Amino acid sequence: MRRGIEMKNKKYNISDIAKMLGVSESSVSRALNGTPGISDALRAKILAFIDEVGYRPNTLAQSLSKGRLNIIALILGDVRNPFYADLTFDIQRLLSESGYMVMLFNSEYDMTRELELIRLAEQFNFAGLILITAKESSTTARLQHLDMPVVLVNRILPHFDGSSVLLDNFKAGYIAVMHLLELGHSKIGFISGHSVSSASNQRYEGYRQALSNFGLSFHEEHMYESDLKIETGYQIAKDFVSQPEKPSAMIIVNDLTAIGFMDGCKQHGLCIPQNLSIVSFDNIRMSSLLGIELTTIDQHVDQMSEHAVALMLKQLSSETHRPERIVLDPTLIVRKTTAPI
Amino acid sequence: MRRGIEMKNKKYNISDIAKMLGVSESSVSRALNGTPGISDALRAKILAFIDEVGYRPNTLAQSLSKGRLNIIALILGDVRNPFYADLTFDIQRLLSESGYMVMLFNSEYDMTRELELIRLAEQFNFAGLILITAKESSTTARLQHLDMPVVLVNRILPHFDGSSVLLDNFKAGYIAVMHLLELGHSKIGFISGHSVSSASNQRYEGYRQALSNFGLSFHEEHMYESDLKIETGYQIAKDFVSQPEKPSAMIIVNDLTAIGFMDGCKQHGLCIPQNLSIVSFDNIRMSSLLGIELTTIDQHVDQMSEHAVALMLKQLSSETHRPERIVLDPTLIVRKTTAPI
DNA sequence: TTGTACGCGTTATCAG
């Protein structure tokens, strides 16, 4: 008996409610939104009835009328990366507390795709946009054009003057080198992220600056590039172990790459930290596991997401909110992948 | 100079385009949607102009008019769990290829929250709903009422007659025991998931059935319950190691719990697999890492997401599509956490 | 305080 006698399953709209109650649509609307200009008695009566019949306003129509959708788009590289998953979870939880929903997009680190997503955000009238992904300068122009609150997370964009929260990635790269220096390392390699990632680039700059400050030489052949995945770290290790001249330490753009890299090294008999020290970035949960125990640099995901949401809500509530840039301090977590040389 | 001379930043709407071109809104709409009933010449002209001025239709208005939003809601427990993150990523990629966007919700395994989310889906006119989460029977009623395509992933719901794709979780639990039996184990414990998770329950049933079939006794004191998180596995291990009488093998509801559990065991000097064999479920990427190398049961995430999307698209395209239930076969992946007793 | 009428941007129906 699919769809039996009672076809009355059709959802009520505000006009139905108004008719059934013998009042006007405006009154229903006012009762619904807590708008002033309605007697307490009528409001109570309407709300009670609404609750009874289970009426809920159509969000689409509300949004079309108001010109704003209570959805915030979250664009990031790949949610399978625990760092992003943690950010996603926190941001989603915090925003939902303020009545916003989150639309998730994985750009897969593809610039073209990302630009397309921003365009999509525009035609969708999202309430706001949170970007956590690599990008090029052409993005800036499109963002300025966007006319909706934007928050950049852990990324710098040239000429972008909106709000952002990020780790001091330069410092992060710098203290990674410092830690290794103190352990006596002088030949230090680097695995970077995508060349368009400002976070990766800044870490690299910090690394180069530290090398330079302490008179250490830089070797192009000890540079690799990763796309932040475990598998890639593993592949890089294969190449790495076959090199005749190896550095005694590697700084690696993220924990996931480092974990894959270590896996590959171990498989080829390279012991960590006896033969090679490793420092990476993120401090994802699994980096503390027995058998992994990465020395890594914490990005303070919790603070990052809190600030990101706070910045977004500020812009959402006041039109005239001036942009803020919040910079978090990196924290070195020493575990067991670094040792004196 | 915020908002300089050119305030003309306002987005064009279909009426603007029509006027500028001296045609009717209907023609623009037809050109846009590939609707028949317009000459090729006019269509080309309109499309060219639209492309030039960069006009894009307002999706909200489209949806309100059509009564359907091209967004599919994805409700799951916690995206920080790699199993869910993988599903999310795949589902999002596949659906976006068909022009749908994905709205992500973390129910945090909370039934109340989940029901609220389903209600939200209703008032939002989503195109469809994909559910990957634990739930109780009261959910079914609400789903039937929903009047939008629903696909259940890896969950069974009493009296639910919609489409679903799931692992044969009973068999999964059964073959976990079989594997341990072949290695000579007879005292086998079990760490389950949330009591409302049908996946966990089915695995447990398979486990009990296998024990019973082979005359092994069941011991209540070797049962634990996890919320699928690493930390929880770790906590359980603390309790486990202090037990005077231990089983020689444990079956654990998911890889994450198993990883935390192993971590805790190792920390207390319990060697795996020498002192304790472990079989878990999921086969997430990190379970194959050196130093972890879990013996686990693969759920075939890729197939699961492909089927989920296919089932959704089928329902979306044809009103009269009858529900399908797809059952995937579990695959045992033997690594290094199981050994002969 | 309450109700009326119009606008939001698009699609769909029906004339021409």
Next chain:
DNA sequence: CTGATAACGCGTACAA
């Protein structure tokens, strides 16, 4: 093939 116009459901000035 093309164009005017009525929905879609709700918010909101404006009028009563």
